[in-house]
Amino acid sequence: MKVIKRISLVILVAIITFVAHTLISTGYFRTVENYFEGNVIKKIPVPGAEDIMVSHIDSFAIISSTNREFYPPTKEEKGGLYSLDLRDQDFRVTHLTSSFQKPFAPHGISMIKKDSTYKIMAINHTDQGHSIETFTKKGDHLVFEKTLTDPSMISPNDLVLIDENRFYFTNDHGYTEGIGKLLEEYGGLSVSNVVYYDGTTFREVADGIAYANGINFDPKRNLIFVASPRGFLVKVYSKKNDGSLEFIEDIPCGTGVDNIDIDTNGDLWVGGHPNLLRFKAYAKGKKETSPSEIIKITYRSKDDFMVEKVYTEDGTTMSGSTIGVSYKDLILTGNVMDDEFLILKKKK
Numbered sequence: 001m002k003v004i005k006r007i008s009l010v011i012l013v014a015i016i017t018f019v020a021h022t023l024i025s026t027g028y029f030r031t032v033e034n035y036f037e038g039n040v041i042k043k044i045p046v047p048g049a050e051d052i053m054v055s056h057i058d059s060f061a062i063i064s065s066t067n068r069e070f071y072p073p074t075k076e077e078k079g080g081l082y083s084l085d086l087r088d089q090d091f092r093v094t095h096l097t098s099s100f101q102k103p104f105a106p107h108g109i110s111m112i113k114k115d116s117t118y119k120i121m122a123i124n125h126t127d128q129g130h131s132i133e134t135f136t137k138k139g140d141h142l143v144f145e146k147t148l149t150d151p152s153m154i155s156p157n158d159l160v161l162i163d164e165n166r167f168y169f170t171n172d173h174g175y176t177e178g179i180g181k182l183l184e185e186y187g188g189l190s191v192s193n194v195v196y197y198d199g200t201t202f203r204e205v206a207d208g209i210a211y212a213n214g215i216n217f218d219p220k221r222n223l224i225f226v227a228s229p230r231g232f233l234v235k236v237y238s239k240k241n242d243g244s245l246e247f248i249e250d251i252p253c254g255t256g257v258d259n260i261d262i263d264t265n266g267d268l269w270v271g272g273h274p275n276l277l278r279f280k281a282y283a284k285g286k287k288e289t290s291p292s293e294i295i296k297i298t299y300r301s302k303d304d305f306m307v308e309k310v311y312t313e314d315g316t317t318m319s320g321s322t323i324g325v326s327y328k329d330l331i332l333t334g335n336v337m338d339d340e341f342l343i344l345k346k347k348k
Helices: 002-025 178-187 276-283
Strands: 038-044 049-055 060-067 078-085 093-095 106-114 117-126 129-138 141-148 156-161 167-171 192-197 202-209 215-218 223-228 233-239 245-252 256-262 268-273 292-301 304-313 321-327 330-335 341-346
Touching: 002 178, 049 106, 049 256, 049 321, 049 330, 060 106, 060 330, 078 106, 106 167, 117 156, 129 156, 156 215, 167 215, 202 223, 202 233, 202 245, 215 256, 223 245, 223 256, 233 256, 245 304, 268 276, 268 330, 292 321, 292 330, 304 321, 304 330
Parallel strands: 106 156, 256 321
Antiparallel strands: 038 341, 049 060, 060 078, 078 093, 106 117, 117 129, 129 141, 156 167, 167 192, 192 202, 215 223, 223 233, 233 245, 256 268, 268 292, 268 321, 292 304, 321 330, 330 341
C-alpha cells in the first residue's frame, strides 16, 4: 500500500509540475495592457494575413492570405497572395494569384529581387500535403514557376530566400500527431528544425528548437534569425558558405514570437502571442479574441541586443498577431484569422 501511495504521489507531483510549467512558460499569467505610440490609420480587408513582405525599393507589400476558420485548419482552405501599394494613402490591394489553378493556402512567404524581377516563394498547405510554390512577379500578377516537395517538409511554417535558388525553411513540429505533438505544444519539447535547400537537395541544418516558426536572413551580417514561440526566444545563427548554421545565442523576448521582418537599419520586427494558451483556444474557436504584440529587437552582436515593446493589444482590435513590418513611419500588422489587417502609423 505504501508503494502505491508513493507512486501516486510521484505521479501527482509530475502532473502538477507539468501543468505549472505549461502555464508559466506560455504566458498564461501575463497581463496584457494596450500600448502603442501611434494610431491605426487603415484596416485592409484581407483575411488571415499571416505573413507580409515589403519592398522598400519599389514601395509595395506582398501579403500571404488564407481564409481560415480554425488553426490548424480542419478543411481545405482558400487563400492567395496579394500586393499592397504603399505609395499613396489608398493602399490599393491586388489579388496576384486569382488565376493559380492549384489548391492554395499560403503560409510563410519570402521575396527576393534580381535586376527588375521579383521571385516569391510561399509555403502551401492543402489536403494533398505540404509544398513550396514558386512565382515570378510581373507587373500586377504572378507567373507560376514550379512546386517543390520533399519528405523533410514535416510541418513547414516559414521560409527565407538566400538567392534565386537557395533557401531555408522551418518545420514548426517534429511530430504531427500523438503524444509527441502534445509534448511539443504543451511541454515545450524542442524537436523542430530548420532545413536548407541548396538548389538540388534538402538537408537539416539546425534542430532542437521549440516550435521553429518565423525565419529571416540578414545578408549584411550573414545571420539567420529563427523564432521559437514555445521558448519565447529568437535564436541567432551564423550562416556558413555551405549553408550550415552555427548557433550563436538565444534572445529572450517574453512573448510567443512568430514571423520576423528585418528593416533597412538591420533591426528585427517580430509579431507575437503574449499568451499561447489563449491563442490556442482562439485558434480552435473557443475564445473570441487573443492578445497581440509586436516587438523590435536591436541586435548588435552576441550579448549586445535590446528588446523593445512597440505594440500590445488585448485582442479587441486585432487578434493573433503574426508579423509587424516597418515601412517608413508605418507598421503593417499580420494575423492568423481576422478578416482584415491593420496599418499603424508611428508618432514621430
